[in-house]
Amino acid sequence: MVRLLVLTIALATIFPAVGEGREVAQVVSNFAIFALFALNGLRLPRDEVLLGLRHARFLVPLLMWCFGAMALAGLGLSHIGAGHLPRELAIGLLFLGTLASTVQSATAYSSLAGGDVARSVVAAALLNIAGVFVTAPLFAAMGGFAAADIGIGGLGKILALLVVPFVLGQALQSVGRSWVRAHPALVSTTDRLAIAIAVYVAFSGAVEQGIWSALETEQWALLxxxxxxxxxxxxxxxxxxxxxxxxxxPTRISFMFAGAHKSVVSGAPIALILFPPASAGLVMAPLLAYHLLQLVVSAPLATRLSRSRP
Known part of the structure; x- marks a missing residue:
């Protein structure tokens, strides 16, 4: 995923989608996002989700942390950045705080560190399900009304491109989940392609707005x-x-990785829905940078926790 994001950003920097090309890329991205969330709906077993809901002592605090404390942290950092960073980057810090956790990386590092893998899987799945419904309204309520296309139109896009395909995937599990299990490589490729297209369209807008020349050294250091x-x-x-x-x-380890990670998989599509491409890339920049940093931090941290098992 790291290599994919770096290559996508490089491609958008050298060959950004502009004008009619961006409009075409936006349409392609919308179809890819729809497919991504339909596959997520097919892939997440309803019985495992329902079983995970029983672990309220673990999941309720995790939801409070992910969409409460981390969202407030994003809001606070956004206020610190306002006035020193371009408006979209400051808004991006708030947007980052309202996002769900990753699925694959949080689970993988939790496993490496000696965490409770089963709870990690369920927690990541439920956080991402909640994020589909929570992120946009939470972002709006915390000050993003003027920054994004939130309203009937924005919520309609969220419903059409995220909620509807996810619910459809859940409804079709009896006939489609066996196909998903039989074609893991194709499903994984579709996931990554959808994310890459969303990042490419958004970052093309950021490149057009001059992201690489818009910030001075002090501003990059502040970010x-x-x-x-x-x-x-x-x-x-x-x-x-x-x-x-x-x-x-083990449960605390799972809690930590799920609570600290933020997901490009859900963040990139939501950003592209809520913001025009010219703004979405700048808003997404803190998320892309944070995603890389969280992986850099997680590897040695997981290794150290693994070595210090009691």
């Missing part, structure tokens, strides 16, 4: 510092917060 602060809150805060509920060590 990096804010993202490092968000990382510290994400990992350190989620570990401390989970301790308040007397969870065992």
């Amino acid at each position: 990096l510092g804010l993202l490092l602060a968000f990382l510290t809150i994400g990992f350190g805060g989620s570990w401390l917060f989970s301790g308040l509920f007397r969870l065992d060590r």
